[in-house]
Amino acid sequence: MAAMGISTGTIADMLVVLGDNPERIRSEAAFASLCGVCPIPASSGKTSRHRLNRGGNRRANAALYRVALVRMQRHPPTRAYVERRTAEGKSPREIRRCLKRYIAREIFAHLCMRKPPASAEGNAA
Template identity: 40%
Template sequence: MILGETAGAARFRSRHAYAPFNGTAPIPVWSGNTVRVRLNRGGNRVVNTALHMIAATQARGVGPGKDYVDRQLAAGKTRTEALRLLRRRLSDRVFTALIADEHLASQPAGATAATLPSTKPRTRIAVAA
């Protein structure tokens, strides 16, 4: 579902641009001095549903998803907030995997994942003149 609905991850400039597309980008809401974020009801609901199913499965099982949710619960988040955060984290991982697959598909035969360019953001270094 994710692959079909995304239809080419290269059309998004970053994982941050992919998040509003699939509805995992948080929407800030303020109430007095309390800053919170709420569920984004926009975006592609098919991709969001698929990410939610992955998040719910990982939160119940044993592994990094459950560990992440447990850390968020210990930090004072509600279970709903923890699942929303896990869904955004999964969105970032899915985007990275989609980009890597597209790069691999465009490489000549014999190329491996180790030869792909990094998808991590580059830091700029200021040079004093």
């Protein structure tokens, strides 16, 4: 929750997505798919673009959307990112899609990555 824009409600929605066995999610891409923020190719002809996945857990997707909006308004690095992507010609919808995927990656790193067990030597002192 120390990350900008992530509240207890967001964490609760992510824990619901994870369920009682977070080891079943093998990668951040699988977590993004569960949240419905994995990109799907939507190219036609010479145009190469992606769209949002309409599947996945809609509450988790909505939570990521709220975090993205808060960061776009109040987080200086995110605001700089939005300005840079806008200058590249990306639409606000595409920028939000990229931000949601980044936020899902960040949450996955905090919730699903195994932490090394505390050593017994440190507890003996």
